[in-house]
Amino acid sequence: MAERKAIFITGGGSGIGRAIAQRFAAEGWFVGLGDISDSGMAETAAMLGEGGSFSVNFDVRDRAAWDDALEAFSQAAGGRIDVLANNAGIPIGGSLSExxxxxxxxxxxxNLKGVLFGAQAVLPHLKKTAPGSCLLNTASAAGIYGSAGGSVYCATKFGVRGITESLDGEWASFGIKVRSLMPSFIDTPLLDMVPNAGTNEHIRVRVKQAGLEITPVEEVAEAAWRAVHEDKLHWPVGKTAKRIAFAARWMPGRVRKEARDRGAIQLLGE
Structure with a gap:
């Protein structure tokens, strides 16, 4: 088995996935990129240098495609996968009625089935490189406390949190780590998308109007590196995520009041 460790990252063509790829490549890891954007993966691959990565175009909603993608990457990596970064995801906002x-x-x-399918497909590979292999799921601060205007998105990210906690127990006997990243508002192209088809106002505009900080994507990548190597289950990233995590644990009544009084993004800014 090759000595060079290998990480496969979905959503590797941009944003958090690209930043994670750069962080692990800098440590000498072989990087697998999975995405539906060939151009995005090509841009990421160029940043990693020749021979530093392997790309495969596939849809995380396709269970059979997961098996093909991971097998192809494992062969390219010399027969091993040490980490799967289950990172692909999309935003959605607005009231449920909209x-x-x-x-x-x-x-x-x-956001949800894709994570489950990825976990199911990668298990045989992570068993081979255990102990110390890792499933790293990208959740969100939206998986810490639900916010008005985000019921569907929050549901998916609470789901990712639950999957992480369940598999942390389920896979412990295999020597496989399971972790989640819980970033708040991160400076990625997702902020330049609209939350739903009924509005043309970008998420970035709403975040700025609420006076919230936008966290550099490199902080998520650093948290990803630490999550793979340290014994901590959930990793809030950014001041907003850390505030919500603290308040939800120690001041749940206040969090609920703010959620009801201020709604949506305003909750996250105080």
């Missing part, structure tokens, strides 16, 4: 059936279904399928 969200279309297609928007809800797409978000659930990508």
């Amino acid at each position: 969200n279309s059936v297609d928007e809800i279904t797409r978000c659930l399928d990508i």
Whole structure:
């Protein structure tokens, strides 16, 4: 088995996935990029240098495609996968009454089913490199406390949190670590998307109007590196995420009041 460790990252063509790829490549890891954007993966691969990565175009909603993608990457990596970064995801916002059936279904399928399918598919590979191999799921601060205007997105990220906790117990006997990243508002292209089809106002605009900080994506990548190597289950990233985690644990009444009084993004800013 090759000595060079290997990480496979979904959503590796941009944003958090790209930053994680750069962080692990800098430590000498072989990086697998999974995405539906060939151009995005090509840009990331160019940043990692020749021979530093392997790319595969696939949809995380396709269970069979997961097996093919991971097997191809394992062969390229010399027969090993040490970490799967289950990172692919999409945003959705607005009141539940504004969200279309297609928007809800797409978000659930990508953000939740995609994580489950990835975990299921990667288990045989992580068993081979255990102990010390890791499933790293990208959740969100939205998985710490639900916010008005984000019911569908929060549901998926609470789900990712639950999956992480369940598999942490389920896979402990295999020597496989399971971790989650819980970032707040991160400076990635996702902030330049609209929360739903009923608005043309970008998420970034709403965040700035609320006076919230936008955390550099490199902080998420650093948290990813530490999560793989340290014994901590959930990793809030950014001041907002850490504030919510603290308040939800120690001041749940206050968090609920602010959620009801201020709604949506305002809750996250105080």
